Amino acid sequence: MVMTRSAAGGGPPRRRLAGWGFEGESYPPSESLLQWLTERLGTTVPFPQFDPSSFQPIEPRALPHLHCRISQDPMERLAHARGQGLPDLLRLRAGAVSALPDVVAHPGSAREIEQVLNVCGRSEIRVIPWGGGTSVTGAVNVLPSQDSIVSLDMQGLSTLEDVDVESGLATFGAGVRGPALESQLAPYGLTLGHFPQSWELSTLGGWIATRASGQESLAYGGIDRLLAGVEAIAPSGRLELAAMPSTAAGPDLRQLLLGSEGRFGVLTRATVRVRRRPETLHVEALLLPSWERGLEAVREMSQARLPLQIVRLSDEPETEVALRAGLADHALVAPLLRGWIRLRGIRGSGCLLLCGAAGSVGETEASLDRAAALLRRHGAVALGRRPGNRWLEDRFRHPYLRDSLLDRGIATDTLETAAPWSSLSSLARRVRKALESALQEENEATTVLCHLSHPYPDGASLYFTFFFRCPADVGEALARWGQLKRRATEALLDAGGTLTHHHGIGLWHAPWLDREVGSTGRKLLEATARTADPEGILNPQVLLDPVDRLET
Ligand SMILES: Cc1cc2nc3c(=O)[nH]c(=O)nc-3n(C[C@H](O)[C@H](O)[C@H](O)COP(=O)(O)OP(=O)(O)OC[C@H]3O[C@@H](n4cnc5c(N)ncnc54)[C@H](O)[C@@H]3O)c2cc1C
Known part of the structure; x- marks a missing residue:
């Protein structure tokens, strides 16, 4: 499977409206993968493509002056009406989006956000903070409402405001996206190391508001560990929490904002813990004889606290798909690979383990050697660096596959x-x-x-x-x-799992929140929302509203 990018003429790439990523890019499935899926699911009929000419914009309601740049362009309102969950994609493609924000506001400063919230609070207008709109839980979705709705696009706050190299701290506007954040740190030789699969489009504020985790969280930690200080503006006032290595000054309010999904305030800037950019990052691919052996091996590696960057163990069906999707250049290499695996005593596909380490070349080699020695004891067979490198190259491209399928x-x-x-x-x-x-x-x-x-x-x-x-x-x-x-x-x-490890609650998980935090936990969170936002204008449908809206 090969990533394709059409030779579109100059200018920045345009974001696709009813699908992932940028126009002109795609990640079509290999024939082998399609055949495998069809054998299991049966024959399929194409799902409709988005047709802009059939889009009937809903008239926006009149709003008071918001004190910042605004847009009521129908396509821009549509682009802010939904996130990136499968239901969003289905609705956008089928032209079945039933509500749009009345306006998309583009504040350029914290002051302008304060003014927007003041106006909206006085006029009972709902405000949905919008980072990159990559939510997969319905957290930015606009639903039909009596109240007018403003989508608050945070892109105007995306610059590096301060770097404290000595302490390893950097302060950014909350609307900064992954690539812009890393490119502003690059001249200092620093990295945040937060790489969710949605990295190209999601924002620092969105990561904090959803408690996101990047693919290298094993080394850097999730955003909850990377966040040192934060500023939020709520209708009831401004909350400023300075960067601290640690504090015992009562419960940590940073933790309250992590995962708050816009309910407790608009995050305007954040100070994050940054590190020296590693010289190199290598990912080894191995096969484990079974899922159970793989679980044991990964547990042992984690408890031995090996200095690794990425550990990802696929079950047998996912391994089969990875091989068919091109991780091993299927057509040429896969048959040889399968023969080699059989010779080494692994039945079926085995379970693919990606194991990455970073640092100087010497450190990286040493970490991977330690991991390999441990994994050999669990019957692992090394596949070398080619499949691992292939995964690294394509890791932000995989989401395009969903649209092609x-x-x-x-x-x-x-x-x-x-x-x-x-x-x-x-x-x-x-x-x-x-x-x-x-x-x-x-x-x-x-x-x-x-x-x-x-x-x-x-x-x-x-x-x-x-x-x-x-x-x-x-x-x-x-x-x-x-x-x-x-x-x-x-x-x-x-089965004893958490409702979500990193996607957050949003609209679609909210009916189950009580099973995670209990009714007392819910009351505490509701009380916080009431204090921060007495009129209930900030994204009121997410996190705490228990109505089941899965099909909306
Ligand atoms: C293909 C794909 C891959 C993904 N991979 C990962 C992954 O690897 N790891 C992971 O953790 N998640 C992943 N996600 C989920 C999603 O990208 C994350 O939840 C991300 O953190 C959302 O960031 P965003 O800027 O797009 O926020 P949005 O989607 O715009 O908003 C999400 C929520 O945060 C609120 N919000 C946004 N900005 C602010 C702000 N400044 N102040 C207050 N509230 C705000 C919104 O109101 C909303 O409630 C993936 C999603 C997709 C579609």
């Missing part, structure tokens, strides 16, 4: 959780079973892949990808997705 009528979505090591194996089995059986009454199959990532000494995150046949009718497609999502969410909670 939908073009062929195959819907795919993901969900994630985390749990202690002692629960992980049964958790994976139960979620797989729930997904595989969710559509049985309709005689429909679901194909499920799983990988472990973000390992900790006491547990790890599990990430599930599932595929199902997508009906061409958007209502039926949403109903199918809702059924899968409900069953899988119940299963992961029943």
Whole structure:
């Protein structure tokens, strides 16, 4: 599978409206992958493409003066109406978006945000902070409402405001996206090291507001560990928390803003912990004989606290897909590879383990050698650096595959959780079973892949990808997705997992929040929202509203 970019003429790439990423880019599936999926799901019919000419804009309501640049351009309002969850994509492509923000506001400073909130508070206008709009939980979605709605696009606050090289701290406007953040740190030889798969489009404020985790969290930590100080503006006032290495001054309010999804204030700037850019990053690929052996090996590596950057263990179906999707240059290398694996005593595909280390060349080699020695004791077979490098090169491109599959009528979505090591194996089995059986009454199959990532000494995150046949009718497609999502969410909670390790709560997980924090936890969070935002204008549908809106 090869990443393609059309030879579009000059200018910055334009963001795609009803799909991932930028126009002209794609990541089409290999024939081998399509064949594998079709064997499991049956034949499919293409899902409609977005047709701009059939888009009927909803008239915006009149709003008072907002004291910053605004846009009521219908396409811009549509681009801010939805995030990047599968239901968003289905609705955008099918022209079934039922509400738009009345206006997209583009503040250029914290002062302007304060003014927007003042005006909106006085006039009962809802405000949805919008970072990169990459939420996969419905957290930026605009739903039909009596109240007017402002989408508050944070891109105007995206500069590096201060670097304290001595302390390893950098302060940015909260609207800065991944590439701009790293390129502003590069002249100092520094990196934040936060690389979620959505890195090209998501923002610092969005990462904090959703408690995001990057693919190298094993070394750098999730955004909760990277955040040192933060400023938030709420309708009730401004909260400024200076950067501190640690503090015992009561409960840490930074932690309260992490995961607040815009409910407790608009994050305007943040100070993050940065480090020297590593000289090199290498990813080795290995195969483990089975998922259970792989779990044991990764647990041992995590508890031995090996200095690694990336550890990602795929189950057998995901390994099969990775090989078919091109990780091993399937057509040429895969048959040889399969022969080699069999010779080394691994039946089936085995389980792919990506193991990355960073630092100087010597440090990297030493870390990977230590990992390899441990993994050999668990029966691992090394595949060398080529597949690992291929994964690294393509890691921000994989999301384009979802659009290409939908073009062929195959819907795919993901969900994630985390749990202690002692629960992980049964958790994976139960979620797989729930997904595989969710559509049985309709005689429909679901194909499920799983990988472990973000390992900790006491547990790890599990990430599930599932595929199902997508009906061409958007209502039926949403109903199918809702059924899968409900069953899988119940299963992961029943099996002792967290509702979400890094995607957040948003609109779609909110009905289950009580199972995670209990009714007292909910009351504490509601009280905080009331204090920060007495009129309830800030993104009121997310996080705390327990209404089941999976199909909306
Ligand atoms: C293809 C793909 C891959 C992904 N990979 C990962 C991954 O590897 N790791 C991961 O953690 N997540 C991942 N995500 C989920 C998503 O990218 C994250 O949740 C991300 O942190 C959202 O950032 P954003 O800037 O796009 O926020 P948005 O989607 O714009 O907003 C998300 C929430 O944060 C609020 N918000 C945004 N900015 C602010 C602000 N300045 N102040 C207050 N509230 C704000 C919004 O109101 C909303 O509630 C992925 C999503 C996609 C589509």
